[in-house]
Amino acid sequence: MPDHHVTDVRSEFSFINWIRTRTPAYPGVQIGIGDDAGLFRFGEAGECLITTDMLMDGVDFWLHELEPSVVGRKALAVSLSDIAAMAGRPLAAVIAVALPKDGGRQLAERIHAGVSALAAEFQVAVIGGDTNSWDGPLVICSTVLGSPTARGPVRRNGAQAGDWIMVTGDLGGSILGKHLAFRPRVLEAFELHKAVDLHAMIDISDGLAADLHHLLDESGVGATIRAANLPISEAALRIDDLRSPVEHALGDGEDFELLFTVSPEDGGRLCAHPPCDVRLSHIGEITADPSCTLVEIDGHSVPLAPQGWVHSLGDDSARKSPE
């Protein structure tokens, strides 16, 4: 039940009209913002990728220390990263927000500015949304539609024993800034998918180890990862805590890099002739044995647990502090 009886121009609908005047036209958009639903034409294949992500103040960002456009940008970027992880082309987005009452119209406009700037960068049409206000903290939910390329979507379940395991970019320490400012690997996924046959892919949102386990579980295989080959980020080296840079690279969430597997031949090809500007690292191999092993820098092998950050559903016994 909506919460205020308003007839003033500063209402939800005035804001929606404000957004409409700022929304560029894109091919495919049949009905944009301002009707009961948006309408998007996917062309003849008629296949639609869809992903949704909810970000909450105090969990995924800290509004009091940020320019709000950064939050809008992050919400869309997280969903674009999911479409990238399927090697898809993001096309359209809808954005729902619950705005704190004391933020008002200005907050809404700044969030929208962040969303629309990133949308424009990736030629994504914002075709709808839902604007609410409440007594709670800011919540923003981004839903993105995309289409697979002619080669089809790359799933999590196609990894094969013997595959090389590779990642884009650098890992760890994203909390120092990258988790807000990362550039979703949409173009890189595209170029990789065009260059070689990607067997399986996922974006690193929960942490390398956790997301690797998702990919292994779906594919029914195991892996060996070599710590010495991990692309440690400068931020992971810089964080001053009890965890090592390798632990940060393995366990930290929100790097939003791509983790993928390819045949050794294709892996060698990618290393010799990288199809994109971002660094590509060969960090291990897929094994038929379903266990997951880390070869530490000193050469010792240890089991690699899915030690990423995931959301607890409220059972305290399930929580485990980072060690």
Add this chain to the structure above:
Amino acid sequence: MPDHHVTDVRSEFSFINWIRTRTPAYPGVQIGIGDDAGLFRFGEAGECLITTDMLMDGVDFWLHELEPSVVGRKALAVSLSDIAAMAGRPLAAVIAVALPKDGGRQLAERIHAGVSALAAEFQVAVIGGDTNSWDGPLVICSTVLGSPTARGPVRRNGAQAGDWIMVTGDLGGSILGKHLAFRPRVLEAFELHKAVDLHAMIDISDGLAADLHHLLDESGVGATIRAANLPISEAALRIDDLRSPVEHALGDGEDFELLFTVSPEDGGRLCAHPPCDVRLSHIGEITADPSCTLVEIDGHSVPLAPQGWVHSLGDDSARKSPE
């Protein structure tokens, strides 16, 4: 940044697997829950309707006084109502939630039960989502994809001077229960769209007067509404406050009935041979003059303001108490 470091079975991923085992297969679903994105095939037309709605505890429902499945049901129902308002066929949904930490897995399962029961009723495939937990109240965001029928979507902007204004069902007092238990008018919209040429349509979420104004604004026309012809709900008669049943029917939000306009000939046809079981009422006419008038029960004409409930964006001067 996700908020807990967990490796236990009670994590988000255990819940996702629990959902997967309970998700029926539907035609069109190429990739369902459990990958970075879902994939849905829309067939040859390749046209996709999309709508998103965010519901918050304390605003759209009161979790402490409800069985949580009711909340899940409502979240999906609100989005289905938007697809109905375009006379579309809902096909697929993604659901994002921010769960309060003390609710845990059981809350997540009850919400899912409400979502999936309604999804099954309307043959809607739940193909993805995002599960989070936090210290805040429950937030749930539903996004539904649909396809227009062969006659195309019905928009808000097609009302023509002389059109009859009609509504499905009864209006007012939904706060007494209907706002949680309403049945989205998906099938009714379908039957109406098949029977006649619907010029414009919107679902009544902000209140009849407010949503009528949206439709009039989009169409560039005005209207005359006759209070004597409003289908007053039993709940609107029963509410004991300072507002009259007519004021409740005009101003209360969340009836989720359909408000639409048709030619007088088609209107007469619908009244003579209703294509659906739900009551249809002819409540007024569209006028070329863009003002909006209410003919009160005593015959007096007064201006009809958009006195529905809408979300304020935090400017106190904009708020106005219901009179």
